[in-house]
Amino acid sequence: MAAPMELSCWGGDWGLPSLHPESLTVMAYAKFSGAPLTVNTINNSWSTPKADVPVLISEDTVISQPAKILNFLRKQRYNADYELSAKQGADTLAYIALLEEKLLPALLHTFWVEAENYCSVTKPWFASRIPFPLSLYLPGKMSREALNRILLTRGGPPLYSLTEVEAQIYRDAKECLNLLSKRLGTSQFFFGNTPTTLDAFVFGFLAPVYKVCFPRVQLQEHLKQLTNLCRFCDDILTCYFKLTITGHSPSGQDTADANLQKLTQLVNKESNLIEKIRLSLFLCRWMTTFVRVLSTPLGR
Amino acid sequence: MSLVAEAFMNQLAAAEPWPENAALYQQLKEDQILLSDNAASLAVQAFLQMCNLPVRVVCRANAEYMSPSGKVPFIHVGNQVVSELGPIVQFVKAKGHSLSDGLDEVQKAEMKAYMELVNNMLLTAELYLQWCDDVTVEEITHPRYGSPYPWPLNRILSYQKQWEIRRKMKAIGWAGKSLEQVLEDVDQCCQALSQRLGTQPYFFNKQPTELDALVFGHLFTILTTQLITDELSEKVKNYGNLTAFCRRIEQQYFEGHDKDGSAAASARSAKRSESDPDLNKIWSQIFTPECFCLAACQMPSSCKCVTHLGVQLVELMR
Numbered sequence: 001m002a003a004p005m006e007l008s009c010w011g012g013d014w015g016l017p018s019l020h021p022e023s024l025t026v027m028a029y030a031k032f033s034g035a036p037l038t039v040n041t042i043n044n045s046w047s048t049p050k051a052d053v054p055v056l057i058s059e060d061t062v063i064s065q066p067a068k069i070l071n072f073l074r075k076q077r078y079n080a081d082y083e084l085s086a087k088q089g090a091d092t093l094a095y096i097a098l099l100e101e102k103l104l105p106a107l108l109h110t111f112w113v114e115a116e117n118y119c120s121v122t123k124p125w126f127a128s129r130i131p132f133p134l135s136l137y138l139p140g141k142m143s144r145e146a147l148n149r150i151l152l153t154r155g156g157p158p159l160y161s162l163t164e165v166e167a168q169i170y171r172d173a174k175e176c177l178n179l180l181s182k183r184l185g186t187s188q189f190f191f192g193n194t195p196t197t198l199d200a201f202v203f204g205f206l207a208p209v210y211k212v213c214f215p216r217v218q219l220q221e222h223l224k225q226l227t228n229l230c231r232f233c234d235d236i237l238t239c240y241f242k243l244t245i246t247g248h249s250p251s252g253q254d255t256a257d258a259n260l261q262k263l264t265q266l267v268n269k270e271s272n273l274i275e276k277i278r279l280s281l282f283l284c285r286w287m288t289t290f291v292r293v294l295s296t297p298l299g300r
Numbered sequence: 301m302s303l304v305a306e307a308f309m310n311q312l313a314a315a316e317p318w319p320e321n322a323a324l325y326q327q328l329k330e331d332q333i334l335l336s337d338n339a340a341s342l343a344v345q346a347f348l349q350m351c352n353l354p355v356r357v358v359c360r361a362n363a364e365y366m367s368p369s370g371k372v373p374f375i376h377v378g379n380q381v382v383s384e385l386g387p388i389v390q391f392v393k394a395k396g397h398s399l400s401d402g403l404d405e406v407q408k409a410e411m412k413a414y415m416e417l418v419n420n421m422l423l424t425a426e427l428y429l430q431w432c433d434d435v436t437v438e439e440i441t442h443p444r445y446g447s448p449y450p451w452p453l454n455r456i457l458s459y460q461k462q463w464e465i466r467r468k469m470k471a472i473g474w475a476g477k478s479l480e481q482v483l484e485d486v487d488q489c490c491q492a493l494s495q496r497l498g499t500q501p502y503f504f505n506k507q508p509t510e511l512d513a514l515v516f517g518h519l520f521t522i523l524t525t526q527l528i529t530d531e532l533s534e535k536v537k538n539y540g541n542l543t544a545f546c547r548r549i550e551q552q553y554f555e556g557h558d559k560d561g562s563a564a565a566s567a568r569s570a571k572r573s574e575s576d577p578d579l580n581k582i583w584s585q586i587f588t589p590e591c592f593c594l595a596a597c598q599m600p601s602s603c604k605c606v607t608h609l610g611v612q613l614v615e616l617m618r
Contacts, residue, residue: 065473090492094413097420149471157370179409 004038005076007069009054011041011129014211017241019125021107023054025066025204031240032195035078044131050138066204070197081196088191092198095183095190098176099205105150106173107205109166110219112146117214174222180206181226188235195236207233318395322355322377324348325363331447332361333372335525336426341373343385343517348375349553350508351397361448389510399509407504411511414496414503418511421489422518424474425482429532431465433479436528479531487535490519494539501548508549515542516549 007030009023018024018041030037037056042048049055052064056072063069073079081089111122126142127135150169151162159165180202189195190202209219210233223229326341327333333341341357348355355375360366367374367383374383375391382391392398400411430441445461446454469475474482493515502508503515519542523533536542 086495087498090495091410091413093488093492094410094417094496097417098413101416101420145471152468152471157368179412182405183409185406 003059005035005056005058006040007037007054007056008040008042008049010126011043013125014213015237016207016211019208019212020053021104021204021208022066023204024207025200026054026056026069028195028203028236028240029066029070029073029080029197029200030078032200033073033078033080035073035076042129044129044135046131050130050134066201070200080194080200083194084191084196088196092196095180095198096201098179099201102172102176103205105154105169106219107209108146109150109169110209110214110216112143113150114214114216117216118143121212121214170218173219177206177219177223177226177229181229184228184232186228189232195240199232199236203233203236207237316378316395318353318397319378320354322353322375323358324355324373324375325358325360325366326373327363328359328361328448332444334430334441334444335521335527336423336430337364337372338525339423339426339518339521340371340385341517342521343514344373344375344388346516346549346553347385347389347399347510347513348392350399350513351392353392353397385510385514399507399513402507403504403509411504411509414493414511415514417489417492418514418518421485422522424469424472425486425489425532426518426522427465428469428474428477428482429479429527431462432469432475437462439528483531483535486532487538490536490539490542494542497541497545499541501545512545512549516546519543520546520550 007023007026009027010018010020012018016024017027017039027037027039029035040048042050042053054064054066054069056063056069058072058076061072063072074081081092084092110117112118123139123143126139130138150165154169155165159168184190187193190198206223206229209223210230212220214220324341324344327337329338345355345357363372363374364370368381369383369387371384374381375388377391380391382388400408403411429436431437441462442455442458446458449457466475477485497503502512504511519536522536523543523546525533527533
C-alpha cells in the first residue's frame with residue numbers, strides 16, 4: 001500500500017480539531033476521503049515545522065498548501081469527489097475562489113488584526129505552541145502578514161483608512177456567508193449526502209469563526225444567525241471528528257493548557273493596562289507643561 | 301466609501317435617468333493599455349451594452365490617475381464618477397437596470413462565486429504575466445505602460461507599478477509560482493468555465509448576466525491580444541464553447557454598434573482617438589517629478605488626490 005503520511009498542523013481548542021483554517025481544511029478532507037493521515041499537532045518543541053503549515057510528509061516528499069496536499073491525496077486515490085459531475089467540480093472551484101476573496105480577509109482580520117482578539121486569544125494561543133525565543137517573534141510576523149495581505153488586496157483608494165477597509169471586508173464576508181447559506185439550503189452537504197472538497201474548505205473557513213471564543217465576534221454573531229451553516233459545522237464535528245477530540249487530548253493536559261492560557265491572557269491584559277497607565281501619565285505630564293506654558297504670558 | 305455615503309450615492313443615482321452623454325474612460329487603446337485593464341474595460345462595455353445603455357469610450361493617457369479608485373475603467377455619468385465593474389453594476393442597478401434580477405438566490409450565489417473565480421484566477425494570472433514574467437515586462441509592459449511619458453518618468457512609473465503588483469503577488473502567495481503553474485491555473489479556470497457554460501448560449505441560459513460580461517471581457521482580450529508567446533491564448537482556444545461564446549457576444553453586442561464602443565475596434569483601431577495630442581508637449585514644458593501628479597489631473601472635479609490643489613494652482617497661473 002501507499003507510504004505512511006504524516007500531517008503537521010496547528011492543534012485545536014474550543015472543541016475544534018484545529019484552530020487554523022488551512023489545517024482544518026486538510027484534516028476534514030482526509031476524514032472525508034478516508035485517507036489514513038497521522039496528525040502531528042505542533043507543540044513547543046523545535047522538531048516540528050512552523051512555517052507553511054499544514055505540511056504533509058510522505059516518505060521523502062514534503063508538500064505544503066492545502067490545494068497541493070489535496071491534489072496529492074487525490075493522486076494517492078483518496079478522492080472525496082468521485083461522484084461529482086464535471087459541472088459540480090467547476091462549482092467547487094468557484095466557491096473556493098469566493099471563500100478566498102470574500103471570507104478570508106475578514107477571517108484573517110478577526111484572528112490576527114483585531115487588536116483585542118489578537119492580544120487576548122490568538123497571540124497567547126499560538127505563542128504557547130512555539131518554542132521560547134521564536135514565540136516572541138512568529139505571532140507578530142503572522143499578524144503583520146495578515147494585515148499586509150488585507151491592505152494590499154483590499155486597501156487603496158477610495159478606502160483610505162483601516163476602519164473603512166475593515167467595514168468593507170466584514171460587509172463582504174457577511175454577504176459571502178449569506179450566499180453560502182442560500183447555496184447550502186436544507187441539504188446536509190453542498191453536493192447532497194456525501195461531503196466533498198468544497199465541504200472541507202467551507203468547514204475549514206467557518207468552524208474557527210463559529211467555535212473560537214473571541215472578545216470581538218461580529219462575524220460569529222452573523223454566522224450564528226444562519227442556522228443551516230451552524231448545523232453543517234456541528235454535523236461534521238460530531239460525525240467526523242468526535243473520536244479524534246476525545247482520543248487526542250487527555251483532559252488533564254487540557255485543563256493545564258487552559259490555565260496556562262488564562263495566565264497568558266491575564267499577563268497580556270496587565271501589560272495593556274500598564275501601557276495605558278503609562279500613556280495617561282505621559283498625557284498628564286504633557287498637559288501640565290502645556291498649561292504652564294499657557295499661563296506664563298498671563299502671569300506677566 | 302462609508303455606508304451612508306454609498307446609500308446617498310445610490311439615491312442620487314436613482315433620481316436621474318441614464319444620460320445620452322455617458323462616457324467610459326480607459327487608457328489609449330493602441331499604445332498604452334495593458335491586457336488586464338483592457339479586459340476590465342471590455343467587461344464594463346459589454347455589461348453596459350447588455351443593459352442597452354449607450355456609453356462613449358474615451359481614451360486618455362492618464363485614465364488611471366483620473367479614476368477615483370486608481371483603476372480603469374471608470375464611467376462618467378451625469379455628475380458622478382464610478383469605477384470598476386462591481387460598483388458600476390451596483391450603480392446601474394440603482395438606476396433600475398439589472399441583468400441578474402431574474403435569477404433565484406442559489407443562482408445569484410453561483411454567479412457571484414464564478415465572478416470571484418474569474419477575478420481570483422484569470423485577472424491574477426494576467427497581472428502575473430504582465431508584471432512578473434521578466435520577458436513580458438521588458439518587451440511589452442514597460443514600453444506600453446510608460447509610453448505617454450518622457451524618460452525618466454516612464455521608467456519610474458513602470459517600476460513603481462511593478463513593485464506594487466509584485467508586493468500584492470507576494471501577499472497572496474503567487475510570487476513563488478512559475479509561469480507554468482500560472483498557466484495551469486488559467487487552464488483549470490477555463491475548464492471550470494467551459495464546463496459550467498456547457499452548450500448554453502449564456503451562463504444562465506437565455507439571458508446574459510454580469511458574469512457573461514466579465515468572462516467575455518477577459519477571454520476576448522486574451523484571445524485577441526498579441527503577447528510574446530501564444531501560451532495564454534492557446535489555453536483558452538482549447539475550449540471550443542468558450543471561443544464560440546466570445547464570438548457570439550461580440551457579434552451580438554459589438555458589431556454594428558457605434559465605432560467607439562466596439563470591441564473589435566479596440567483590437568483594430570490605430571488612432572489615438574480623443575487622447576490629448578498636446579499632452580507630451582505639456583509634459584516637456586512643466587516636467588519636474590513633483591509636477592507630474594499635477595499635470596496628470598485633467599479632471600480635478602473627480603480627483604481626490606492630494607495634488608488637487610496643485611491643479612487649481614496651475615490653472616490659475618495660466
